[in-house]
Amino acid sequence: MKQQIGWGILGCGHIAAKFASDLSHVADAELAAVGARSQVNADSFAKEFSAGRSHGSYEALVGDESVDVIYVATPHGLHHQHVMLCLENRKAVLCEKAFAINSREAQEMISMAKLKNIFLMEALWTKFLPNFAVVRNMVATGVLGDIRSVLVNFGFIPRQPVTTRIYEPALGGGTMLDIGIYNVFMVLSFLGRPDSIVASMEPAETGVDKQCAVTLKYKSGAFAQIFSSFTTHLPTEACINGNRGRIRLTHRFYSPAADIEYFPDGIDSRQIIPFPQETGFGYQHEARHVCECLRQGLTESPVMTHADTMELMETLDAIRKAAGIHYPVDGPV
Numbered sequence: 413m414k415q416q417i418g419w420g421i422l423g424c425g426h427i428a429a430k431f432a433s434d435l436s437h438v439a440d441a442e443l444a445a446v447g448a449r450s451q452v453n454a455d456s457f458a459k460e461f462s463a464g465r466s467h468g469s470y471e472a473l474v475g476d477e478s479v480d481v482i483y484v485a486t487p488h489g490l491h492h493q494h495v496m497l498c499l500e501n502r503k504a505v506l507c508e509k510a511f512a513i514n515s516r517e518a519q520e521m522i523s524m525a526k527l528k529n530i531f532l533m534e535a536l537w538t539k540f541l542p543n544f545a546v547v548r549n550m551v552a553t554g555v556l557g558d559i560r561s562v563l564v565n566f567g568f569i570p571r572q573p574v575t576t577r578i579y580e581p582a583l584g585g586g587t588m589l590d591i592g593i594y595n596v597f598m599v600l601s602f603l604g605r606p607d608s609i610v611a612s613m614e615p616a617e618t619g620v621d622k623q624c625a626v627t628l629k630y631k632s633g634a635f636a637q638i639f640s641s642f643t644t645h646l647p648t649e650a651c652i653n654g655n656r657g658r659i660r661l662t663h664r665f666y667s668p669a670a671d672i673e674y675f676p677d678g679i680d681s682r683q684i685i686p687f688p689q690e691t692g693f694g695y696q697h698e699a700r701h702v703c704e705c706l707r708q709g710l711t712e713s714p715v716m717t718h719a720d721t722m723e724l725m726e727t728l729d730a731i732r733k734a735a736g737i738h739y740p741v742d743g744p745v
């Protein structure tokens with residue numbers, strides 16, 4: 413393996429810019445090339461982030477020999493197509509969330525990676541953040557006791573002009589795959605796969621959800637409640653409640669800057685738990701992990717496994733079914 417791992421970015425949009433900026437905090441990574449649908453966009457992005465090369469098509473990017481791994485940063489409705497393009501051209505892939513539109517697409521992508529023996533990981537960046545690691549360890553040591561409920565909200569009013577993907581069914585629009593996925597991830601992390609789901613949504617004009625409320629229930633008696641919204645700004649917090657204590661990840665719970673508030677008795681005595689902070693948006697942690705995996709010759713991350721991605725996608729499928737959120741690619745209702 414080369415001293416510097418050559419990254420390619422496929423799709424030069426909003427999140428690609430943040431990721432490109434954070435790559436500068438990864439010691440053994442370089443932005444080798446970027447690919448956009450137009451040469452003009454690729455050139456201006458490459459200039460801004462000092463990429464080695466810029467390509468005016470995704471096909472040209474995947475054929476670039478200086479690229480070892482590609483970060484797929486297009487809307488989720490295109491992830492299947494673009495991940496397949498990378499894998500067919502023997503490029504390792506870090507694919508943005510939501511990994512795919514549904515679990516069928518996700519399974520096809522994972523099967524292709526296995527068949528070709530190539531690294532593929534979902535960019536569930538929050539799983540790699542230092543504050544999340546601290547919370548996960550606290551829960552594992554049992555300081556909260558038995559986790560009896562997980563309550564998570566994520567809501568904001570998208571900035572004008574609203575980007576097409578937000579409400580476009582063909583691109584996987586709606587809150588659930590875009591932001592609700594973070595809520596579901598928190599629930600799965602601390603309670604596992606639910607035994608039953610009740611969900612309801614408010615449709616946008618395009619039919620996708622602009623608000624979605626979900627209750628997830630467990631045979632143990634535990635509950636999770638999650639709510640996602642594009643119609644209101646919400647306190648975007650996550651509460652993990654045990655029978656001995658509780659934790660609140662403050663607004664915005666999914667970000668590297670969220671505080672960890674620990675209530676040892678579950679009531680008033682509040683402690684702020686320290687964790688390591690560093691500059692950047694927070695995407696450097698997942699990028700470093702991918703570099704480590706590639707250096708070890710792995711084809712699957714031991715942290716964000718293919719099974720983790722499938723559990724997340726299958727839970728999202730079940731929530732969408734319960735709420736009546738349907739995409740053209742799902743097939744007949």
Ligand SMILES: NC(=O)c1ccc[n+]([C@@H]2O[C@H](COP(=O)([O-])OP(=O)(O)OC[C@H]3O[C@@H](n4cnc5c(N)ncnc54)[C@H](OP(=O)(O)O)[C@@H]3O)[C@@H](O)[C@H]2O)c1
Binds near residue numbers: 423427576
């Ligand atoms: N991890 C996070 O914190 C985070 C945050 C926001 C979004 N995301 C995820 O990242 C992905 C991209 O989100 P984004 O906000 O960056 O989206 P965006 O800015 O609207 O679009 C991303 C890029 O995709 C490319 N693209 C290719 N075909 C397209 C089409 N038919 N319609 C629109 N764009 C198309 C375009 O790049 P070119 O024209 O340059 O090819 C576009 O700039 C989504 O899956 C989203 O869930 C993750």
